[in-house]
Amino acid sequence: MAARRFIALLLFVLASNAEDPQDIKAESGDDVTLQCRSHGDGKIVLLEWIRADLKSDEYVFFFRDNRPCEDHQHPSFIGRVQLKDPEMKNRNVSVILKNVNINDTGSYECRVAGDGKALKLMNIFNLTVTETGDKEGGDKEGGDKEGDMGGHVGLIPAGVIVAVIVAVIVAVIGSVILYKRKKNPSVAPADEAADETDALKYKY
Secondary structure, three states, rough: HHHHHHHHHHHHHHHHHOOEEEEEEOOOOOOEEEEEOOOOOEEEEEEEEEEEOHHHHHOEEEEOOOOOOOEEOOOHOOOOEEEEOOOOOEEOOOOEEOOOHHOOOOOEEEEEEOOOOOEEEEEEEEEEEEEOOOOOOOOOOOOOOOOOOOOOOOOOHHHHHHHHHHHHHHHHHHHHHHHHHHHHHOHHHHHHHHHHHHHHHOOO
């Protein structure tokens, strides 16, 4: 029971990192993909991509009533942001920010609301745009790669999460086995007695 609780707690902690900011670096003139996928099922009725420093009614990208709404976009993003998949297959609500410049540097958030459900934060990205030739590395495509966009594992790669979970499970199982051996010490002496008997046979 304790082992199950520990594993459940670990999974909860890992899941809580899904909304940790992901860092993206790009150069002026690049097209940047901000990856995001909505969870659950049902129709997506509202999609908001916002930047933290903009006013509450100014959006990077705004989608409602089955169509993008430029009326709600900040002027600097009009004509520069589009859905990566206009049909939003597999609940893919990623957007492409075209021809970025240093003024696009900031924290971007993806928020989605399903039919009859409240708006929910999905992903956060910290985008840093530098002049051409000044970038020190990084990825122009944020979030999980295509085909492996499960919601939000955050900065922790899926492979690392699996490895950590497996290691914890092995450690817990090992602890349980040791505990049982300590609780039933009669098993170990019996084995030792058998070993001593065999040793005496070889000796004589």
